[in-house]
Amino acid sequence: MLSKKIETALNGQIETEAMSSQFYLAMASWAETEGLNGTASFLYRHSDEERMHMLKLIKFVNERGGKALVPALKQPPRTFKDINDIFAHLFKHETQVTAEINRVVDACLKEKDYTTHNFMQWYVSEQIEEETLARTLLDKLALIGNDKGGLYLFDRDLEGLTASERPR
Numbered sequence: 001m002l003s004k005k006i007e008t009a010l011n012g013q014i015e016t017e018a019m020s021s022q023f024y025l026a027m028a029s030w031a032e033t034e035g036l037n038g039t040a041s042f043l044y045r046h047s048d049e050e051r052m053h054m055l056k057l058i059k060f061v062n063e064r065g066g067k068a069l070v071p072a073l074k075q076p077p078r079t080f081k082d083i084n085d086i087f088a089h090l091f092k093h094e095t096q097v098t099a100e101i102n103r104v105v106d107a108c109l110k111e112k113d114y115t116t117h118n119f120m121q122w123y124v125s126e127q128i129e130e131e132t133l134a135r136t137l138l139d140k141l142a143l144i145g146n147d148k149g150g151l152y153l154f155d156r157d158l159e160g161l162t163a164s165e166r167p168r
């Protein structure tokens with residue numbers, strides 16, 4: 001059975017995952033209208049993954065005797081400056097999500113809720129993958145600079161990549 005504190009913390013995390021999904025959906029849609037089709041595919045998939053992270057939490061809360069809350073969501077940004085801006089936002093957002101996950105994990109330890117602590121470890125590892133990927137993509141973009149051919153290849157390489165994979 002979940003304590004009230006942990007139920008609230010997990011509901012907060014449900015909102016965070018839902019917001020991530022919306023945020024990446026907005027980025028995907030923007031990228032698609034800019035002709036960045038590989039980037040758009042990657043971000044649409046990333047948005048779906050975040051929704052899956054949210055669903056996993058909803059099911060866990062309900063199975064453990066709590067009540068999952070489906071949150072209202074804020075309007076995400078409509079436009080972005082360029083592809084660098086997209087991945088800078090994505091990296092920053094993921095580091096904030098990691099900090100929130102760490103807070104949930106910390107609350108589990110304080111409440112001695114080892115079951116939820118164990119469940120949250122999946123999110124801890126997922127964040128390592130996602131942060132590493134976002135950092136690697138930002139580094140690649142920094143190397144490419146304004147080289148149009150490089151940007152074309154970067155976008156094409158993103159076509160088949162998923163958020164928890166490492167790029168070559």
Ligand code: OFO
Binds near residue numbers: 053127130
């Ligand atoms: Fe849910 O992993 Fe990103 O935010």
